[in-house]
Amino acid sequence: MKKVFVKPVSLTGKQWHYCPGCGHGIIHRLVAECMDELDIREKTIGICPVGCGVLAYEYFNCDMLEAAHGRAPAVGTGLKRVLKDRIIFTYQGDGDLASIGMAEIVHAASRGEKISVFFINNTVYGMTGGQMAPTTLLGQVTTTSPYGRDKDREGYPIRIAEMLAPFEGTAYVSRVAINTPANVARAKKAVKKAFETQMQGLGFSLVEILSTCPTNWGMGPVEAMKWLESNMIPYYPLGDLKVKEG
Amino acid sequence: MAKVLMKGNEALGEGAVIAGCRYFFGYPITPQSEVAEYLARRLPQVEGVFLQAESELAAINMVYGGAAAGARVMTGSSGPGISLKQEGISFIAEAELPCVIANISRGGPGLGGIQPAQSDYFQACKGGGHGDYHLMVLAPSSVQEMMDFALLAFDLADKYRTPVMIMSEGMLGQMMEPVEVREPVTEQYAKPWATNGCAGRKPNIVNTLHLGVEELEERNRHLFRKYAEIQAREKRAETMLTKDAELVVVAFGLLSRVVKKAVIEARKKGIKVGLVRPVTLWPFPDEHIRECLETAKMFLSIEINMGQMIEDVRLAVNGQAPVEFYGRIGVVPSPREVEEAIMAAAEKGGLV
Amino acid sequence: MEKQILVAGFGGQGVLSTGLFLAYAAMAEGKNISYVPSYGAEMRGGTANCIVTISDDEISSPLTDTPMQAIIFNRPSLDRFEDSIQPGGVLVINSSLVDRAPRRQDLEVMQLPLTELAEESGAPGSANMIVLGAYIAHTGIVNIDYVLNSFANIFKGKRSHTIEQNRKAFLVGVEYARTRWHRS
Numbered sequence: 001m002k003k004v005f006v007k008p009v010s011l012t013g014k015q016w017h018y019c020p021g022c023g024h025g026i027i028h029r030l031v032a033e034c035m036d037e038l039d040i041r042e043k044t045i046g047i048c049p050v051g052c053g054v055l056a057y058e059y060f061n062c063d064m065l066e067a068a069h070g071r072a073p074a075v076g077t078g079l080k081r082v083l084k085d086r087i088i089f090t091y092q093g094d095g096d097l098a099s100i101g102m103a104e105i106v107h108a109a110s111r112g113e114k115i116s117v118f119f120i121n122n123t124v125y126g127m128t129g130g131q132m133a134p135t136t137l138l139g140q141v142t143t144t145s146p147y148g149r150d151k152d153r154e155g156y157p158i159r160i161a162e163m164l165a166p167f168e169g170t171a172y173v174s175r176v177a178i179n180t181p182a183n184v185a186r187a188k189k190a191v192k193k194a195f196e197t198q199m200q201g202l203g204f205s206l207v208e209i210l211s212t213c214p215t216n217w218g219m220g221p222v223e224a225m226k227w228l229e230s231n232m233i234p235y236y237p238l239g240d241l242k243v244k245e246g
Numbered sequence: 247m248a249k250v251l252m253k254g255n256e257a258l259g260e261g262a263v264i265a266g267c268r269y270f271f272g273y274p275i276t277p278q279s280e281v282a283e284y285l286a287r288r289l290p291q292v293e294g295v296f297l298q299a300e301s302e303l304a305a306i307n308m309v310y311g312g313a314a315a316g317a318r319v320m321t322g323s324s325g326p327g328i329s330l331k332q333e334g335i336s337f338i339a340e341a342e343l344p345c346v347i348a349n350i351s352r353g354g355p356g357l358g359g360i361q362p363a364q365s366d367y368f369q370a371c372k373g374g375g376h377g378d379y380h381l382m383v384l385a386p387s388s389v390q391e392m393m394d395f396a397l398l399a400f401d402l403a404d405k406y407r408t409p410v411m412i413m414s415e416g417m418l419g420q421m422m423e424p425v426e427v428r429e430p431v432t433e434q435y436a437k438p439w440a441t442n443g444c445a446g447r448k449p450n451i452v453n454t455l456h457l458g459v460e461e462l463e464e465r466n467r468h469l470f471r472k473y474a475e476i477q478a479r480e481k482r483a484e485t486m487l488t489k490d491a492e493l494v495v496v497a498f499g500l501l502s503r504v505v506k507k508a509v510i511e512a513r514k515k516g517i518k519v520g521l522v523r524p525v526t527l528w529p530f531p532d533e534h535i536r537e538c539l540e541t542a543k544m545f546l547s548i549e550i551n552m553g554q555m556i557e558d559v560r561l562a563v564n565g566q567a568p569v570e571f572y573g574r575i576g577v578v579p580s581p582r583e584v585e586e587a588i589m590a591a592a593e594k595g596g597l598v
Numbered sequence: 599m600e601k602q603i604l605v606a607g608f609g610g611q612g613v614l615s616t617g618l619f620l621a622y623a624a625m626a627e628g629k630n631i632s633y634v635p636s637y638g639a640e641m642r643g644g645t646a647n648c649i650v651t652i653s654d655d656e657i658s659s660p661l662t663d664t665p666m667q668a669i670i671f672n673r674p675s676l677d678r679f680e681d682s683i684q685p686g687g688v689l690v691i692n693s694s695l696v697d698r699a700p701r702r703q704d705l706e707v708m709q710l711p712l713t714e715l716a717e718e719s720g721a722p723g724s725a726n727m728i729v730l731g732a733y734i735a736h737t738g739i740v741n742i743d744y745v746l747n748s749f750a751n752i753f754k755g756k757r758s759h760t761i762e763q764n765r766k767a768f769l770v771g772v773e774y775a776r777t778r779w780h781r782s
Contacts, residue, residue, distance in 0.1 A: 041444070042443055042444050042445035042446075043443040043445065044443070045315075045441050045442070045443065047311075054455060055455070057451045057453055060449075061449060062443075062444055062449050063441035063442065063443060063444050063449050063450050063451070064441065064449060064450075064451050064452070064453075065310075065311070065314055065441055065451070065452040065453070066451075066452065066453040066454060066455055067307065067310070067337075068307060068310075068333055068334060068337050071303065071304070071307035071310075071334070074299065074303070074304040074305075074307035074308050074310075074311065075307050075308070075310050075311035075314075076311060077271075077297070077304075077308050077311060078269070078271065078307065078308035078309060078310060078311025078312035078313075078314075078315065078319070079311040079312065079314065079315045079441070080311075081269060081295045081297060081308070081311075081312060082269060082295075082311075082312045082315035082316070082317040082319075082442075083315050083442055083443070086442065086443050103300050103301055103303075103304065104300070104303075104304050104307070106300075107299075107300035107304065249625070251621065251622060251625055251631075251633075389632075417634065417661075420634070420635055421632060421633060421634040421635070421660060422618070422621065422632070422633040422634075423631065423632045423633070423657075423660070424625050424630070424631065500660075500661075503657075503658050503659050503660065504658075504659040504661055506658040506659065507658040507659035508659075510658070578661055580661060580662060580663035580664070581658075581659045581661070581662060582662075582663060582664060583663070
């Protein structure tokens with residue numbers, strides 16, 4: 001019988017600890033499929049964030065490091081400077097990358113560090129229980145913005161992809177989402193393009209992936225996908241923001 | 247081999263190159279900057295990488311990545327910068343990654359000053375960051391040792407898979423002395439744990455997260471078994487005139503050389519005084535101090551701080567003799583000043 | 599025998615390079631040396647000083663607050679350091695910039711008008727080499743012929759005309775000491 005669907009070799013197959021309906025499972029799989037298809041698993045080193053993705057080293061079947069909160073791009077820099085011919089990726093959430101790790105991501109991007117960053121934006125701190133993130137939308141209720149995010153109190157959500165795309169060091173910046181099969185397919189293309197950008201030595205690559213957190217949003221998985229579409233995409237528009245060709 | 251006149255900070259940088267270090271990640275801070283500046287010039291000449299990080303945090307995490315990749319990696323800083331690096335140092339110690347951290351110290355707390363100081367003894371020797379861990383800490387006293395301890399530090403780091411700190415007063419970094427330049431180190435430690443791509447093997451994981459209660463405790467016990475081994479094998483100290491000493495001075499770093507001179511002068515005045523100079527601040531050479539108890543009636547800890555190492559001297563002496571203290575801040579006391587402190591202590595102890 | 603020499607003056611007078619030259623010269627002769635520049639807050643006040651230790655044996659303390667000899671380039675340095683010099687020590691003073699006589703009677707005081715000598719020699723930038731020439735000729739702390747032969751080594755990397763100019767200035771100092779200073 002012809003196999004039409006298999007687990008990527010680049011995943012260990014260990015059962016996710018993620019909540020039902022969480023986008024991390026989808027995104028892990030996309031990254032792993034791309035590693036398989038590009039045949040780079042044995043030369044890839046991944047770096048996990050602090051946040052829900054902290055245990056990603058349990059799931060990716062390649063060399064993995066677990067970094068301090070927000071420091072993955074600096075750790076990736078150290079790895080890549082030593083291992084110039086290896087593929088380095090970081091997997092970071094919005095609290096990790098856009099809040100406590102803002103300096104590290106900005107400078108890695110501005111240096112044109114030849115690493116790929118998969119930035120999962122689900123508008124909340126998931127692991128710690130749904131606190132406000134730098135990407136939390138205006139009006140959005142979280143445990144630390146119980147009256148809804150107010151621009152006069154908490155300021156505005158940060159658009160990371162738009163912020164980093166103009167940097168001379170960035171070679172590929174794209175925003176994708178995982179709310180529909182079509183968007184998942186586009187997300188995979190972007191992940192692959194990020195890896196390819198690194199393999200060609202073009203510079204820094206980042207894919208911002210809009211994802212869901214049904215648990216902390218207080219919704220069912222389907223409802224969360226709809227919420228992503230009607231609330232996140234209008235503020236965080238999808239598409240390539242920067243494509244440097246080799 | 248002909249000696250070369252070198253600045254302490256440069257000797258340290260060259261020592262790192264000789265040790266095979268090809269990666270330095272740092273952030274400018276006085277009085278450490280010459281280490282970085284020297285390596286910024288030197289490392290590209292040996293196909294190495296010098297990278298000025300955006301912050302102390304980034305620098306230490308670049309070290310984390312570079313060490314995990316299996317390379318000999320170094321960073322340098324001073325007081326306030328070391329404070330910022332402590333998060334990363336805690337991770338590196340837990341992940342058992344070898345690296346060398348130079349702390350060309352300045353006085354604190356706060357922004358403090360750039361004057362010579364030994365105020366970082368606590369944050370160097372007592373862990374410094376969160377959790378239970380230690381660094382190995384070496385305290386050079388001459389420009390030659392700035393070079394030699396760089397070699398020693400990289401060797402110890404690889405041997406025990408631990409971060410090693412070289413801690414010197416800022417003044418030792420600035421001063422110049424002739425240095426016998428060592429031969430390049432060619433021997434490499436195997437690093438089968440490195441995360442450098444899993445071709446032909448199972449993936450390696452560098453991780454410091456241990457959510458299981460038993461796993462976390464066992465992890466700590468594992469680290470402390472290693473620390474016990476280091477304590478058993480790597481304590482280093484230099485002793486001078488301690489055989490018959492009734493008063494034993496304990497001092498480290500450049501200061502210990504000032505104390506040497508003062509001890510010699512005080513001997514001329516009939517005081518039976520000797521010196522124990524801890525070379526490793528951690529592991530602390532408590533046995534070298536305890537050995538003095540055969541003749542010692544009192545101890546005197548001299549430091550360029552308000553009294554930090556004295557706690558370890560007291561633990562070593564364990565109540566068997568009084569331990570006095572003399573300290574300055576931001577000043578290396580002169581031999582005459584130290585001699586006066588020795589005479590005062592001797593008088594207090596009835597040894598005159 | 600161990601000697602510790604203090605060199606002090608304004609930043610920009612060549613104070614540190616004077617000390618460093620002395621250190622290099624003694625090192626070339628096979629002595630143990632150490633060189634400690636003024637450091638920390640001291641660096642910021644526009645004044646500079648350094649301590650050079652020259653010894654036949656291993657040097658214990660590279661620091662001292664009681665140098666045996668001092669080369670003083672300006673008045674504030676004389677005011678600050680005069681009392682610290684060991685009795686019987688040598689005090690060399692740039693009389694062009696020091697407008698008072700030293701109070702100490704127990705020192706061997708040697709004075710030379712550095713500014714004037716430098717202008718006369720046609721090398722105003724080499725005043726520190728003049729004082730070195732005079733100091734070394736007078737004290738014999740290092741072998742003067744050896745120093746002269748080591749110029750190219752000590753100024754390694756410098757342009758040849760600066761080496762020649764420094765050598766010339768150094769000899770002006772040597773000549774001054776030999777003709778004007780007498781051993782007491």
